[in-house]
Amino acid sequence: xxxxxxxxxxxxxxxxxxxxxxxxxxxxxxxxxxxxxxxxxxxxxxxxxxxxxxxxxxxxxxxxxxxxxxxxxxxxxxxxxxxxxxxxxxxxxxxxxxxxxxxxxxxxxxxxxxxxxxxxxxxxxxxxxxxxxxxxxxxxxxxxxxxxxxxxxxxxxxxxxxxxxxxxxxxxxxxxxxxxxxxxxxxxxxxxxxxxxxxxxxxxxxxxxxxxxxxxxxxxxxxxxxxxxxxxxxxxxxxxxxxxxxxxxxxxxxxxxxxxxxxxxxxxxxxxxxxxxxxxxxxxxxxxxxxxxxxxxxxxx
Amino acid sequence: xxxxxxxxxxxxxxxxxxxxxxxxxxxxxxxxxxxxxxxxxxxxxxxxxxxxxxxxxxxxxxxxxxxxxxxxxxxxxxxxxxxxxxxxxxxxxxxxxxxxxxxxxxxxxxxxxxxxxxxxxxxxxxxxxxxxxxxxxxxxxxxxxxxxxxxxxxxxxxxxxxxxxxxxxxxxxxxxxxxxxxxxxxxxxxxxxxxxxxxxxxxxxxxxxxxxxxxxxxxxxxxxxxxxxxxxxxxxxxxxxxxxxxxxxxxxxxxxxxxxxxxxxxxxxxxxxxxxxxxxxxxxxxxxxxxxxxxxxxxxxxxxxxxxxxxxxxxxxxxxxxxxxxxxxxxxxxxxxxxxxxxxxxxxxxxxxxxxxxxxxxxxxx
Numbered sequence: 001x002x003x004x005x006x007x008x009x010x011x012x013x014x015x016x017x018x019x020x021x022x023x024x025x026x027x028x029x030x031x032x033x034x035x036x037x038x039x040x041x042x043x044x045x046x047x048x049x050x051x052x053x054x055x056x057x058x059x060x061x062x063x064x065x066x067x068x069x070x071x072x073x074x075x076x077x078x079x080x081x082x083x084x085x086x087x088x089x090x091x092x093x094x095x096x097x098x099x100x101x102x103x104x105x106x107x108x109x110x111x112x113x114x115x116x117x118x119x120x121x122x123x124x125x126x127x128x129x130x131x132x133x134x135x136x137x138x139x140x141x142x143x144x145x146x147x148x149x150x151x152x153x154x155x156x157x158x159x160x161x162x163x164x165x166x167x168x169x170x171x172x173x174x175x176x177x178x179x180x181x182x183x184x185x186x187x188x189x190x191x192x193x194x195x196x197x198x199x200x201x202x203x204x205x206x207x208x209x210x211x212x213x214x215x216x217x218x219x220x221x222x223x224x225x226x227x228x229x230x231x232x233x234x235x236x237x238x239x240x241x242x243x244x245x246x247x248x249x250x251x252x253x254x255x256x257x258x259x260x261x262x263x264x265x266x267x268x269x270x271x272x273x274x275x276x277x278x279x280x281x282x283x284x285x286x287x288x289x290x291x292x293x294x295x296x297x298x299x300x301x
Numbered sequence: 302x303x304x305x306x307x308x309x310x311x312x313x314x315x316x317x318x319x320x321x322x323x324x325x326x327x328x329x330x331x332x333x334x335x336x337x338x339x340x341x342x343x344x345x346x347x348x349x350x351x352x353x354x355x356x357x358x359x360x361x362x363x364x365x366x367x368x369x370x371x372x373x374x375x376x377x378x379x380x381x382x383x384x385x386x387x388x389x390x391x392x393x394x395x396x397x398x399x400x401x402x403x404x405x406x407x408x409x410x411x412x413x414x415x416x417x418x419x420x421x422x423x424x425x426x427x428x429x430x431x432x433x434x435x436x437x438x439x440x441x442x443x444x445x446x447x448x449x450x451x452x453x454x455x456x457x458x459x460x461x462x463x464x465x466x467x468x469x470x471x472x473x474x475x476x477x478x479x480x481x482x483x484x485x486x487x488x489x490x491x492x493x494x495x496x497x498x499x500x501x502x503x504x505x506x507x508x509x510x511x512x513x514x515x516x517x518x519x520x521x522x523x524x525x526x527x528x529x530x531x532x533x534x535x536x537x538x539x540x541x542x543x544x545x546x547x548x549x550x551x552x553x554x555x556x557x558x559x560x561x562x563x564x565x566x567x568x569x570x571x572x573x574x575x576x577x578x579x580x581x582x583x584x585x586x587x588x589x590x591x592x593x594x595x596x597x598x599x600x601x602x603x604x605x606x607x608x609x610x611x612x613x614x615x616x617x618x619x620x621x622x623x624x625x626x627x628x629x630x631x632x633x634x635x636x637x638x639x640x641x642x643x644x645x646x647x648x649x650x651x652x653x654x655x656x657x658x659x660x661x662x663x664x665x666x667x
Contacts, residue, residue: 197353198386202400202447203374212399216390 032280034273041267056274060262066275068250069258075160076169076240076254077233081226084173088180089218095181096188113178121242124171128152155248162251164244172239180225187221188214227290234283255279303364303377303454303487304329305350311358312345312511319345320511322359330485332478336498336534337508343491344459346508350489351380351457363454374403379448380457383464385440387432387447394419394428397446418449421480438469445477449484458490462497474500495535499523507531529655532582532648538612541588541622544580544652547573556581562618564597571649571660578652585612585625587646590632596641599624604634613638 035056037049060066095106112120127135128151136148154163191214199209237256240246246253246261255275263272305327312320320342327333335343348354350361352373360367368376379400387396395402397418398411406414419425422442432440441461448456461477462470478501481488492498498505499519507514507522507530515527519535526532532540543564547553553573556564564581573579599622601615606629613624613632617640624640632638649658 192384192386194382194384194386195388197351197373198380198382198388198447199399200353200373201351201378201380202451203403205374208403213388216388219390 028280031269031273031276034269035277037270039268039270039273041269052270056270057277060271060274060278065250065253066255066258066278069246069253069255070278071160072165072250072252073234073236073254073256076165076172076252077230077236079166079169080173080176080233081229083169084177084180084229085184085222085225087173088177088184091177091181092184092188095185109181110178112175115175117175117238118242120171120175121239124167124174125152125243128167152244153248155251157251164248164252168240168243168252171243172236175239176229180229183221183225184218187218191217223293224290227286227293230286231283231290234286235279304362305455305487305489306362306365307346307350307359308362309359310346310349310356310361312342312349312354313357318511320349323511323513324359325506325513325516327487327489330487332481332488332490332501332503333506334490334492334498334502334504335506335508336492336495337514338534339493341508342511343493343508345511347380347457347459347489347491350455351378352376377454378457379451379453379455380459381441381444381448381461383460385432385444385461385464387440387443389432392429392431393424393435393443393446396432396443397424397450400447400451414450415446418446421449421483422446422476437465438473441465441469441473442476445480449480452486454487456486456488456490458488458492460492461490462492463494470497477501496537499535505535507534525657526582526648527657529580529582529650529657532650536584538585538623538625540582540584540648541620542580542582543617543620543622544578547571547577547579548575553577558618558620560619562597564617566644566647571647573649573658573660579658580650580652580655582648582650583642583646585623587643588622588624588640589626589642590624590630591639591641594639596639599638599640601632601634601636601638604632 034049036051036053038047038052038055039049040047091109095102095109115123127133130136130148130150130153133148133151135151136145139145139149150163151167152164156162195213195217196209199213204212235256236254237260240252240254241257241260244252246257256279259272259275259279262268262275305325307323307325310320310323311318323342323346335346337343345354349356352368352371352375356369361369363376363378388399391399394412394415398415401411401414415428416425419428422445424439424442424446427435427439427443432443435443441464444461458477462473465473474497477490481501490497490501502519504516505519505522506516509530515522515531522531523535526535526540529542533542543556543558545556545558545564547555548557548563549555549566553571553575554566556566556579558564566581597617599613599615599617601613603612603614605612605614609627611626611628611630611632613626613630615622615624615638622640647660649660650656651658
């Protein structure tokens with residue numbers, strides 16, 4: 001009886017475990033292995049795949065393009081988080097409050113979610129493409145600009161910032177926004193209404209209520225959200241790759257795109273794996289912090 | 302200290318008229334308790350006073366100033382919520398000082414006033430705790446402390462004791478009352494518990510379906526309830542109600558129930574037309590065991606000794622009746638006894654409207 005029950009449990013989780021192992025764990029371990037080998041697809045027939053220790057890591061970390069992609073990764077992830085969470089807080093309040101037509105607003109706010117990142121990237125590429133950009137046309141018609149903004153190709157920079165970097169960041173934030181809004185909305189709905197009434201009686205205005213009730217009580221939710229966004233942001237690939245392929249001049253190059261290009265443009269699977277290894281380590285550190293924070297939170301309660 | 306005036310206050314939720322038309326005056330320093338069954342509009346009324354609900358019609362004035370359009374923070378009131386509504390991320394001291402902080406007071410002043418209030422409520426050792434680390438009674442006290450610190454014109458209490466266990470409730474009742482004696486601030490207090498109302502209030506407002514049934518001191522209401530509703534609501538165990546038709550010659554001398562049981566009206570009867578449908582009410586403590594053939598026969602189903610009193614629960618004819626007798630009585634369950642009542646302690650209510658019928662005892666014929 002007990003054995004049957006246990007067998008059934010294993011059977012039920014088996015598909016998930018197999019998927020995770022075959023599609024997640026196995027490639028991860030394989031590529032981690034490759035990162036310690038010399039694995040140049042062009043020369044592999046002559047040299048084979050000898051063990052080279054940390055050579056690949058030394059090489060990518062001394063590659064200016066990779067270092068640049070690390071900065072870009074963190075910069076873009078940070079901007080996405082800051083922008084999407086601030087906007088998410090506003091929109092979550094818009095979705096939370098009660099008024100006519102709220103259902104329509106809710107659907108509109110969630111709309112970007114129905115668009116897969118690949119499609120979102122394609123749509124925004126068209127919207128931002130210099131030659132026939134509707135956004136440029138609109139700005140021109142409104143008299144806000146004199147010449148087209150080269151959203152995805154302008155290579156002038158201010159420090160680490162550039163127009164393409166901000167454009168891609170904006171698209172990433174837009175695409176991730178609904179998830180964030182839903183997350184925050186769930187947090188808002190868990191705050192008891194009488195706390196706001198108590199704040200009303202205590203003499204709080206709208207800002208006070210946000211600052212002293214909403215924000216502190218959303219802190220756990222925001223903490224989880226920021227961690228999740230950090231983890232997914234560091235490994236982010238598709239929107240950057242599709243919209244700019246990392247260009248122009250590596251201004252929007254991020255670690256995952258660098259790794260991809262090493263593997264499939266230059267056939268250096270060893271360097272690509274080493275770059276992947278760096279992503280793994282960074283993500284691992286953040287995960288560890290996140291889990292520690294979670295455990296500490298539970299102890300506090 | 303402040304007076305409160307409610308003048309023809311109305312409240313409508315969509316198509317539902319929660320409070321049709323209500324007027325009430327509260328004096329300086331008075332402890333007024335709004336009591337009634339759930340849904341009677343008492344909480345709505347309190348929330349309108351606090352400014353948490355808008356007023357559909359009429360006027361609410363605090364200290365003579367109409368406050369209908371003022372935000373809660375502009376009304377100088379403090380409120381204790383049923384759930385306490387303590388800010389979970391703040392310490393006890395921060396909870397209590399929050400209103401002063403929003404008011405822009407200095408840290409020193411806040412600390413001093415929090416300390417003062419904490420001492421009154423015996424919270425001074427708990428100031429650094431978070432609400433989650435407190436017991437129910439302590440949270441309740443913090444919620445009160447939060448109100449006291451502000452020294453407001455009016456305290457509003459919304460069923461503050463309903464989340465506490467019975468023993469703590471009795472203790473907090475006394476604490477709130479002594480707090481009122483000490484601070485002399487006007488208090489409006491909402492509860493559905495008539496014991497709280499009876500024990501704490503200067504004046505009780507009994508509400509039913511959005512309207513005031515009766516206003517008065519606890520004993521006025523207890524002794525002369527203006528309607529069957531008030532009579533049944535106040536007092537525990539509740540007043541016995543015996544519906545029937547008045548009968549007799551030259552006045553009413555007996556009550557005839559629908560199954561034919563006849564209850565003689567003690568004394569010599571009352572001045573009322575025979576044939577009138579009434580409900581005769583008598584409180585359990587006004588019933589006693591009768592000697593000999595006096596009174597009316599009752600079947601006792603359950604005997605509940607409480608130590609100081611004995612409760613006899615049974616039936617007169619088809620109607621349930623409870624009798625509370627001081628001390629101990631040798632009555633077994635299932636036995637038949639005769640119950641008598643003090644004629645002065647009888648209440649009569651109209652059978653249809655439930656309104657009190659003022660009765661005079663018949664003058665005994667020569």
